Amino acid sequence: xxxxxxxxxxxxxxxxxxxxxxxxxxxxxxxxxxxxxxxxxxxxxxxxxxxxxxxxxxxxxxxxxxxxxxxxxxxxxxxxxxxxxxxxxxxxxxxxxxxxxxxxxxxxxxxxxxxxxxxxxxxxxxxxxxxxxxxxxxxxxxxxxxxxxxxxxxxxxxxxxxxxxxxxxxxxxxxxxxxxxxxxxxxxxxxxxxxxxxxxxxxxxxxxxxxxxxxxxxxxxxxxxxxxxxxxxxxxxxxxxxxxxxxxxxxxxxxxxxxxxxxxxxxxxxxxxxxxxxxxxxxxxxxxxxxxxxxxxxxxxxxxxxxxxxxxxxxxxxxxxxxxxxxxxxxxxxxxxxxxxxxxxxxxxxxxxxxxxxxxxxxxxxxxxxxxxxxxxxxxxxxxxxxxxxxxxxxxxxxxxxxxxxxxxxxxxxxxxxxxxxxxxxxxxxxxxxxxxxxxxxxxxxxxxxxxxxxxxxxxxxx
Amino acid sequence: xxxxxxxxxxxxxxxxxxxxxxxxxxxxxxxxxxxxxxxxxxxxxxxxxxxxxxxxxxxxxxxxxxxxxxxxxxxxxxxxxxxxxxxxxxxxxxxxxxxxxxxxxxxxxxxxxxxxxxxxxxxxxxxxxxxxxxxxxxxxxxxxxxxxxxxxxxxxxxxxxxxxxxxxxxxxxxxxxxxxxxxxxxxxxxxxxxxxxxxxxxxxxxxxxxxxxxxxxxxxxxxxxxxxxxxxxxxxxxxxxxxxxxxxxxxxxxxxxxxxxxxxxxxxxxxxxxxxxxxxxxxxxxxxxxxxxxxxxxxxxxxxxxxxxxxxxxxxxxxxxxxxxxxxxxxxxxxxxxxxxxxxxxxxxxxxxxxxxxxxxxxxxxxxxxxxxxxxxxxxxxxxxxxxxxxxxxxxxxxxxxxxxxxxxxxxxxxxxxxxxxxxxxxxxxxxxxxxxxxxxxxxxxxxxxxxxxxxxxxxxxxxxxxxxxxxxxxxxxxxxx
Numbered sequence: 050x051x052x053x054x055x056x057x058x059x060x061x062x063x064x065x066x067x068x069x070x071x072x073x074x075x076x077x078x079x080x081x082x083x084x085x086x087x088x089x090x091x092x093x094x095x096x097x098x099x100x101x102x103x104x105x106x107x108x109x110x111x112x113x114x115x116x117x118x119x120x121x122x123x124x125x126x127x128x129x130x131x132x133x134x135x136x137x138x139x140x141x142x143x144x145x146x147x148x149x150x151x152x153x154x155x156x157x158x159x160x161x162x163x164x165x166x167x168x169x170x171x172x173x174x175x176x177x178x179x180x181x182x183x184x185x186x187x188x189x190x191x192x193x194x195x196x197x198x199x200x201x202x203x204x205x206x207x208x209x210x211x212x213x214x215x216x217x218x219x220x221x222x223x224x225x226x227x228x229x230x231x232x233x234x235x236x237x238x239x240x241x242x243x244x245x246x247x248x249x250x251x252x253x254x255x256x257x258x259x260x261x262x263x264x265x266x267x268x269x270x271x272x273x274x275x276x277x278x279x280x281x282x283x284x285x286x287x288x289x290x291x292x293x294x295x296x297x298x299x300x301x302x303x304x305x306x307x308x309x310x311x312x313x314x315x316x317x318x319x320x321x322x323x324x325x326x327x328x329x330x331x332x333x334x335x336x337x338x339x340x341x342x343x344x345x346x347x348x349x350x351x352x353x354x355x356x357x358x359x360x361x362x363x364x365x366x367x368x369x370x371x372x373x374x375x376x377x378x379x380x381x382x383x384x385x386x387x388x389x390x391x392x393x394x395x396x397x398x399x400x401x402x403x404x405x406x407x408x409x410x411x412x413x414x415x416x417x418x419x420x421x422x423x424x425x426x427x428x429x430x431x432x433x434x435x436x437x438x439x440x441x442x443x444x445x446x447x448x449x450x451x452x453x454x455x456x457x458x459x460x461x462x463x464x465x466x467x468x469x470x471x472x473x474x475x476x477x478x479x480x481x482x483x484x485x486x487x488x489x490x491x492x493x494x495x496x497x498x499x500x501x502x503x504x505x506x507x508x509x510x511x512x
Numbered sequence: 513x514x515x516x517x518x519x520x521x522x523x524x525x526x527x528x529x530x531x532x533x534x535x536x537x538x539x540x541x542x543x544x545x546x547x548x549x550x551x552x553x554x555x556x557x558x559x560x561x562x563x564x565x566x567x568x569x570x571x572x573x574x575x576x577x578x579x580x581x582x583x584x585x586x587x588x589x590x591x592x593x594x595x596x597x598x599x600x601x602x603x604x605x606x607x608x609x610x611x612x613x614x615x616x617x618x619x620x621x622x623x624x625x626x627x628x629x630x631x632x633x634x635x636x637x638x639x640x641x642x643x644x645x646x647x648x649x650x651x652x653x654x655x656x657x658x659x660x661x662x663x664x665x666x667x668x669x670x671x672x673x674x675x676x677x678x679x680x681x682x683x684x685x686x687x688x689x690x691x692x693x694x695x696x697x698x699x700x701x702x703x704x705x706x707x708x709x710x711x712x713x714x715x716x717x718x719x720x721x722x723x724x725x726x727x728x729x730x731x732x733x734x735x736x737x738x739x740x741x742x743x744x745x746x747x748x749x750x751x752x753x754x755x756x757x758x759x760x761x762x763x764x765x766x767x768x769x770x771x772x773x774x775x776x777x778x779x780x781x782x783x784x785x786x787x788x789x790x791x792x793x794x795x796x797x798x799x800x801x802x803x804x805x806x807x808x809x810x811x812x813x814x815x816x817x818x819x820x821x822x823x824x825x826x827x828x829x830x831x832x833x834x835x836x837x838x839x840x841x842x843x844x845x846x847x848x849x850x851x852x853x854x855x856x857x858x859x860x861x862x863x864x865x866x867x868x869x870x871x872x873x874x875x876x877x878x879x880x881x882x883x884x885x886x887x888x889x890x891x892x893x894x895x896x897x898x899x900x901x902x903x904x905x906x907x908x909x910x911x912x913x914x915x916x917x918x919x920x921x922x923x924x925x926x927x928x929x930x931x932x933x934x935x936x937x938x939x940x941x942x943x944x945x946x947x948x949x950x951x952x953x954x955x956x957x958x959x960x961x962x963x964x965x966x967x968x969x970x971x972x973x974x975x976x977x978x979x980x981x982x983x984x985x986x987x988x989x990x991x992x993x994x
Contacts, residue, residue: 400607417637418618423567426629426677430690433674433681445670452666453659456643460655464647499564 062103062110062119069099070164077157089153093160094138097131100167104128115234116177117168118296122358125505126170126292129366130285133373134163136483137281140373143477144277144380148196155195158188159281166289170296174233175223175250178293182219182257185289186212189282193274198385204266204273211266215256222249235300247301254297257290260312260342261319268323271335276380279331283338283376284369291345291365295358298349305349306437313440316343317447324454330387333454334375337413340451341368344428344444351434360427362505367412367420367494374487375409378402381480383473389457394467399474402481403462408488412495414455415448420494420501515552516559516573516624519587522546523617530613534606539594539613546616547587555580555985568680568690569633574626578761578836578986581979582623582754585843589750590616592961593743596851599957600742600858602649612743615641619747622755628676628763629692635719635755636669642744642752649741657735664732668722675715679767697767698993713771716764717779723756724812727786737805738863742854745801749808750847754839757815761835761986765819765827766993773994776820780911783820784918786813791925795932800856800863803933804849807889810926811842817919818904821911827994831907832987833980838900840979841972845888845897848965852882855958860947865933870942875953879938881962886930888969891923896972 076092079085104127109120117123138156145152165184172178190212194205225246230238238244256263271279298305320340327333345368348361379387381402396403408419415425425448432441494501526542557575564570575583593612602608618641621634639662647658676692682700683691701709722729737745765772772779790810797803818835821828855878857863872879888895891902901923909916942948954962972979 411640416640417633418640422633422636423569426673427567429674429677430681430684433678434684438678441674445674449663449667449670452663456659456662459643460647460658463644464655464658497563498569499566502564502566 062107062112062117063114065099065103065107066164069096069103072096072099073157073160077153080153086151086153090138090142090156093156094135096160097134097138097163100127100164101131101135104131112173116172116174118171118173120171122292122296122362123167123171125362126289127167129362129369130163130166130170130288133284133288133369134159134281136373136377136487137277139483140280140377140380140480141275141277143480144275147381147383147475147477150196152195155192155278158192162186162188162192162281163285166285169289170292172235172293172296174235175226176233178235178250178297179216179219179223182253182290182293183216185286186257189278189286192278192282193270195278196275196385200269200273200385201275202273204269208266208270211256215253215263218249219253222246222253225249235297237300237302244303247297247303250297251294251303254290254294255312255342258287258294258342258345259339260346261316261339262312264316264319264339264342267339268332268335271338272329272332272386275385276331276376276382279376280373280380283372287338287342287345287372288365288369291361295349295352295361299352305352306435309346309349310437310440313343313346314443316340316346317440317443321447321450325450327454328389330389330392330458331376331379333457334372334413337451337455338372340447341413343447344425347428347432347437347440347444350432350437350440354431354434357431357434359502359505360431363420363498363501364424364428366501367424367491370487370491370494371409371412371419371421374484374491375406375413377480377484377487378406378409381474381476383475387472389461391472392458393461393465393471395462395471397467398471399476401485402474402476405484405488406462407459408491410455410459412491414452418492418495420491420498422495423498514557514559515549515554516557516575517561518549519546519553519583520561520571520573520620520624522549523613523620527610527613527617530606530610534609536594536597536605536609539597539609540591542613543587543591543594543616546620547584547591550584550587553580553583555982563630566690567629568627568692569629570627570693571621571625571630572627572693573624575624576985576989577983578989579623579758580982581836581840582751582758582843583620585754585840586616586619586623586751589746589843589847592847592851592964593746595957596854596961597743600854602741604648608645608649608743611641611644612747615645615747619751619755623758626694626762627692628694628697629680631759631763632669632673632676635759636666636673638752638755639665642748645744646736646740649744650739651741652739653735654739657739660732661736664722664729668719668729671715672719675712678715679712694763694766701767709768709771710775713764713768716768717760720756720760720764721782724753724760724816725756725809726782726813726816727789727809728782730786730790730809733809734802734805737808737850738799738801742850742857745850745854746847749805749850750843753808753812754843757812757819757835757839760816761819761832761990765990769994772820773822773825776822777912779820780817780908780915783813783816784915784922786810787817787919787922788925791922791929794929795925798865800865800933800937801850801853802863803865803929804846804853807926807929808842808846810922811838811846811889813922814838814901814904814919815842817915818907821904821907821915823907823910826991828907828910829987830903830910832990833983834900834903834905834907836983836986837896837972837976837979838904841888841896841900841969844965844968844972845885845895848885848962848969849882849889851961851965852878852885855954856951859950859952862947865936867945867947868937868943870938870940871948871951872938873942874948874951877959877962878954881954881966882938883934884966884969886934888973890927890930894970894973896969896976898973899976
């Protein structure tokens with residue numbers, strides 16, 4: 050504990066963020082001038098690691114500007130997000146190299162976006178929340194577009210335009226809130242206009258989280274972006290927007306359970322029905338991520354319960370592990386789109402990769418031995434704490450139906466004879482190592498979930 | 513470290529090692545060690561492995577007369593499956609060993625835990641290895657069957673999960689802690705309203721009914737059993753089906769005694785329906801394996817009938833004894849029959865009854881064993897099946913005379929389809945065909961497996977009293993609650 054105190058005295062939280070930011074900016078500029086990609090990724094990784102170390106050693110402090118809440122949830126979020134960004138930088142390094150696409154800004158974008166995401170999880174006022182949300186989003190628009198192929202451009206444009214519209218909705222809500230309450234600070238609204246404003250803000254956050262009916266960008270972006278961009282964007286955007294949502298809902302004491310039951314049910318239905326007919330695995334996972342957003346809303350039904358907040362982080366983190374893992378596997382593939390028919394008999398050539406794929410899919414499906422099971426169990430129990438039976442029944446039926454499409458790639462890869470024109474992949478040992486660490490973590494937390502909760506023990510009761 | 517924990521951990525160690533040491537022998541060695549250590553498990557053992565205190569996820573170990581025989585049956589059958597895997601022709605044998613060891617690791621805890629969450633955890637996880645086993649090494653419509661198996665079982669288990677979590681949330685409200693211990697569940701459910709209890713019970717019951725399987729939800733079974741590889745069918749029929757009926761006794765009855773009492777008549781009707789319906793369907797089958805699969809539906813009906821045969825306000829002693837014994841019998845006899853069919857299929861690659869005739873002359877040893885196990889399956893005196901079925905029928909008679917009579921008729925039907933099968937396949941005129949050329953008698957390990965299993969058939973049949981003595985302790989557990 051002594052050491053952490055000293056570190057806190059040396060740099061306050063803002064100091065660390067600024068130092069880490071400077072490392073990555075200077076590294077990026079140097080790499081542009083020297084035309085050396087290595088400098089860029091090394092500086093981005095070290096910048097992320099600075100935050101990672103700080104999130105482990107740091108302690109909750111008061112922000113002098115009152116705009117960011119450096120509480121325990123901040124540190125947990127910073128830990129998880131920067132870990133994802135380090136993994137994503139390494140995975141994208143391998144993918145970009147394999148696809149002979151040299152881009153030093155890609156890594157800088159990942160870092161920048163992760164910084165936005167971290168601040169977004171801990172914003173104390175609506176302005177910081179908006180700015181950090183945009184800081185998170187803009188680099189991702191660019192990352193989606195970075196291969197400059199047709200579907201990438203289409204996805205980026207769609208994401209950008211939709212994102213801009215929902216930013217506007219956010220701003221409208223924000224200004225309503227400001228008008229009614231006269232403060233930037235996230236607080237319980239007193240006027241009806243303020244309440245309306247908060248609802249608009251919540252819609253904008255639900256859009257970022259990929260919840261139906263604001264989900265239309267998800268399949269295109271997941272499919273069109275470079276796989277390694279989604280190893281970052283998939284987990285982190287979902288994580289940060291849902292944690293931000295948690296804060297907003299919790300602080301403003303918005304009644305979330307009534308109409309939002311419908312949102313949860315719609316998300317599950319849209320996600321599952323959308324995924325069933327898919328022939329392309331990335332699009333399938335994208336639809337499944339919409340259904341997972343539905344499960345994530347379950348936690349809001351008993352938001353007053355302290356434990357539920359911990360459960361929520363568990364769900365987001367393990368869902369993120371599986372998403373990062375499966376897109377990590379896709380980043381090894383030569384083609385951007387991974388069709389189901391192309392991976393028939395895949396396990397005969399690449400048994401270990403197929404095995405990893407199976408682990409991630411089983412975790413998505415919420416079958417025991419993987420953390421996905423406990424995530425599903427926790428989402429059910431959070432809803433049942435306040436007796437919300439109907440969404441749980443929808444979730445139950447949905448998870449039965451989801452078995453079909455989650456097992457589809459598994460059965461294709463393992464159980465059928467080899468396809469003639471199978472997918473070609475490049476095995477980058479370090480990427481495979483990272484992906485297997487993710488899979489191992491999923492299995493590990495699937496058997497010893499306690500360890501995860503030890504890790505995030507300090508999440509506060511209320512904000 | 514005691515015998516039970518060793519039994520629990522050995523398959524896990526084997527699973528991990530089988531990734532690195534790629535030989536089927538690893539399966540034999542570890543399943544043999546597991547079997548040996550399972551023989552030393554003391555009855556009345558109580559212990560606990562805490563995996564997550566915070567989420568109430570503990571494997572509360574509990575051994576009594578209800579599960580000890582099933583544990584030994586599990587470890588024993590797995591040993592035989594691994595022994596058989598040494599001689600059978602299989603592709604991807606290393607994966608086969610890995611998945612079966614994983615399966616063994618997952619099945620054993622379902623029998624020894626008293627924590628409902630831990631039970632669910634392993635109960636559901638079994639789907640993963642089983643899906644791969646049917647899908648990779650199956651025959652015919654293997655992928656279709658694997659999906660059917662998984663989706664049906666998952667269909668049941670998801671509602672089970674919702675029920676379990678609902679009860680846990682009630683426990684949480686009362687104690688402020690997540691707990692899935694059977695005792696907590698019993699005390700919380702006791703005070704609930706009628707309808708609430710019934711709905712929660714249905715969540716439990718559907719999951720177990722799919723697994724057992726009872727009649728309307730049995731449709732996955734013929735496909736899965738028929739298309740699975742030999743080892744898979746043996747484990748499916750021999751052990752997996754028992755998880756359903758065991759869990760009904762272990763969890764459903766103690767947690768919902770009132771509901772079981774109230775609705776036992778309907779459950780009994782479904783069971784009797786299964787006995788007769790399964791038997792009739794078995795009569796009509798053209799595929800040997802499918803016939804045995806349908807006979808499983810019929811036999812598991814007995815188990816279920818014995819478990820709900822009430823007399824006065826208690827489940828009849830005979831019925832319970834018969835149910836538990838019948839689980840073991842069915843595991844041994846049907847497991848053995850699937851072994852023998854697998855051995856025939858291995859040689860001829862046909863399971864169609866019409867392809868065979870009079871093969872007793874060519875394969876006398878196989879025929880002998882087949883008849884022994886069929887007789888046990890029929891419930892012929894001096895075999896284990898007789899004792900089990902007789903006790904169940906006695907229990908049913910006490911409960912309701914009509915059930916007793918129909919059940920006894922079902923026993924006759926089972927003699928019908930099994931003997932008719934034997935008549936068509938093994939006796940009659942030996943046909944000259946390519947198929948028959950490849951048929952030769954069982955030898956070596958195959959004989960060993962058959963001998964071991966037939967010893968148990970006769971042991972239970974001729975000296976049932978030691979087994980009864982063991983089961984008695986388990987029945988006391990149920991009688992405490994109902």
